[in-house]
Amino acid sequence: MVKYSVLSKINIPADLKKIPLSELPQLAKELRHFIIDIVATKEGHLGASLGVVELTIALHYVFNTPKDILVWDVGHQAYGHKILTGRKDIFHTNRQLGGISGFPKKNESEYDAFGVGHSSTSISVVLGMAIASQLKGDFNKQHIAVIGDAAIASGMAFEGLNHAGVTNANMLVILNDNEMGIDPNVGALKEYLTKVKQGKTEHCLNIFEALNFNYSGPIDGHDLPKIIEELERLKKIEGPKFLHVITTKGKGLRQAEENQVTYHAPGKFDKISGEQLKNSNANLPIKYQDVFGLTLVELAEKNKKIVAITPAMPTGSSLTYMFDKFPQRTFDVGIAEQHAVTFSAGLATQGLMPFCVIYSTFLQRAYDQIIHDVALQKLPVIFCIDRAGLVGQDGATHHGVFDLAYLRLVPNLIIASPINAVEFRNMLYTVQKGLDLPIAIRYPRGRIENQLKGDLWQQKFNSLPIGKAEQLTFGDKIAVLTIGTIGNTIIDVCKIKEYSDTVSHIDMRFVKPLDEIILHKVGKQFKNVITIEDGSKIGGLGDAVTNFMQENNYLDVKIHKMGIKDQFIEHGTTEELYHQVGLDKKSILNLINTLL
């Protein structure tokens, strides 16, 4: 048992400032241990925070937070920051329902100057803060953005640098260069940074100097005295400054250094040996991500037109299978959702079939490209929208709950969501036979349903007619219309004869185009219709059905919309959250029972 001889004295950064410089390396050791100790059992993001332990200590040591502004880009790396800023004692509640967030969050602490989660926002927001200070006549306040080398390659970060470079804003951008995002970083800028680190660009303006930043570095991000010295120096320099820091993701835990992708968020592990704990995953169903990745390989073997694109999530999206098998046909474009979509549009113009795989919440970054570059031109890009619905512990910044609504209003776009893995595979099979329009297929994070009959991989592919729903039960009292995997709750309910006799369960499969034939039947037969979706109640399936009934004069049909009400949802397990938002089996049954 390690004693926290220094860390125990620190609750907030003011305490840190009382520690002599000589004790800071010990503090780094303890902070690292504290993070490992808790993440080993409570799970969470590990590697990123281990990599910036020294930087975190140095920043709070040198600067006067929270008066001075500190914004961590993305926020995976901010565990040390949270622990040093008043949240040590509740750090074990990290990512749990009611506990602290896994990301910096504005209303959680005054030390979290800005809420983050999505990448590459820090330069823009810190510039805004620095300009605000200037306008308010405060020329002493410091404004710092810490951004990784994957995040800085995103277009938005470039926009921030480009603007900052023509201001005299008192801001410091710290590039935390560890050559990793969640997966290894890619792109020309990354290769360039390597040259910078190797000293191959000496005597020349580097890119950041070219953009008018006062550049310094690269320095060793694990050398505490060096970082502190450099931050002290930069504190006194006016205008936009840029510090290039080299760190090792996972620093201090051998396995995390060696397996940086796995130990980005390793799940439970042995805090002494560092080994991941064996869990009973072997007996659990496969993940939707793997169904996607493996099916795509299966289809790509026969269909040479298939190509796949991911913005920096090859592992998370299980595109690794495609990368292994068809490296020439698989593209990791880095954290660049806008580019990913329009690059896919370009591929589609030449007759290829791009499967553009993006997490639901990150697809928001490419909204204009979906409309302007794909849908308007009717290019048959296939959007595979991963992590739709509530995603659990990543919380408000990561839930994929808006996609059905923001996509439904886009002309020319087909929107589908499978109820299970078989239907998912059939959808992927169907689209690669060739469509005239773009399509979005959304599916959740996590494992497929247990109740699949037989071996998923032995079942023959079937084409699904576009815009056709499937009626699963034929009860006579109410209709329940579901989209996506949340429909399994109703399948479950209807295993009881009482319900299968009374409930007509329809798996809509498509939110657009709607199956109008089945909706006319519903409108004629039922007075009470329940719609269920794991997305925003505004604008999704429920609204589509409501609108259909109105337009077709089924005015006496009462639509009971179940979905996520008009608010942001916090973090917790998906089970807890679905209960909280009233989309768990009990809540659904309650409504059904009320209507029966």
Added chain:
Amino acid sequence: MVKYSVLSKINIPADLKKIPLSELPQLAKELRHFIIDIVATKEGHLGASLGVVELTIALHYVFNTPKDILVWDVGHQAYGHKILTGRKDIFHTNRQLGGISGFPKKNESEYDAFGVGHSSTSISVVLGMAIASQLKGDFNKQHIAVIGDAAIASGMAFEGLNHAGVTNANMLVILNDNEMGIDPNVGALKEYLTKVKQGKTEHCLNIFEALNFNYSGPIDGHDLPKIIEELERLKKIEGPKFLHVITTKGKGLRQAEENQVTYHAPGKFDKISGEQLKNSNANLPIKYQDVFGLTLVELAEKNKKIVAITPAMPTGSSLTYMFDKFPQRTFDVGIAEQHAVTFSAGLATQGLMPFCVIYSTFLQRAYDQIIHDVALQKLPVIFCIDRAGLVGQDGATHHGVFDLAYLRLVPNLIIASPINAVEFRNMLYTVQKGLDLPIAIRYPRGRIENQLKGDLWQQKFNSLPIGKAEQLTFGDKIAVLTIGTIGNTIIDVCKIKEYSDTVSHIDMRFVKPLDEIILHKVGKQFKNVITIEDGSKIGGLGDAVTNFMQENNYLDVKIHKMGIKDQFIEHGTTEELYHQVGLDKKSILNLINTLL
């Protein structure tokens, strides 16, 4: 009368290739004259196309379009391209209903390899095309993107460069550097390009070389033999290439060279003298843009917290008044909508009141930032959404018809739209008194209504309660609910007593939050309700009202939604387009008469 001695021989690029090199300067002269001749009377974008006359000729001379791919970024500069690619004889129909589009458009010509309109898409799409050729084993096909120095500073362009630099795609990016967007270009990259042009970065990797592009230039973009020589040379080089070309926007028309902002799209002008034709604008009402710009200055004089942000549209948004009066508090961030929104969020965290002014269609570029950086954190950014509704001749890429729908599903966001200039001023006045939440205020392109009583500027400001509608007439047969300036059609209708006796016209003012008190009244009193909005029928006011009636069990109320149906709308005058989509006075009256 100039004779088109060379141009008359050219209908498609194949004809161009038969012309001897020595005659190309004459062709440039004639092409320039042809553009001036037609734009002088038919209106349209002028300066950009005049600037690339030589480049356009050279590209089609050297490359084998349409087999070789040529994508013009944004597309304002593509008039010469259209004229040389089979559209000379119909060029006079430019931007007219049923005529050719003002932008390259995929289904208009095989020479328009990709539809454009929004900025900075060309590098991504051309990379996609070049990679597709590679995968198909075509190593001879050329893929060229022409992009301006304002567009290349947008984040999306950087994402494309960053990816292209690690491929060996056979692509050529041509930077058309004229130091202008619509307004003068801004940002650190622009300053850097100036240094490059001055030769101050010699012997060093410049930014584009740093990103692994084979860079050449800068060369004079009006020196035809030089451009042709350089393109011929580049044609033989493998991998990603970058050619830096210096041009003068408006080249060849003195006034257009001297007044580049005005002559970007000058309206009618004398084709000989170049002078803009005096029209009767003096007697026309002021534009909404000017109401916005002048009111903001008026408010900013008293309220020191007000700051204003535009992504590259200071003139178009009439933020020029703010720039003149409060240059320190007004920010043109370049074509960088993502940054503009998150920069605004940063300003808001420090207690300032950012008025973030973005055209409706371009706000799509910042959708994630609205959700993730503003709404989630309840930062009171004020989005002023310019050019909402149908914008006329700019067409499908520029209509602002999706905003109500894609914004309505964002939690915490207030959405308002004024019916007239007085209400608009009152909304601006209201928000600067301080809100706890972000708000979007959308208003159309163009002039305010004639029917305003009295002098707009003499009317005292009034606070408008958030979420409160205003009932304008109290008829007893049907309710007509409108949002925004399209409500003036109903005001017009209700000037006839027959209608004011029968129609209850409610100016909703807010789409979110809805005025539930007035909607309950409507639900109780009326069986027929018409909703009218100049935006997508999916997801907007109509759906909001339909949903309210359903949830509150006014099941026998029939909602007649008027809005833009689920398709992209082409170009034409706004009058023609509103007629086409059934939102003109006649169509609205027809529905009202049917229901009365």
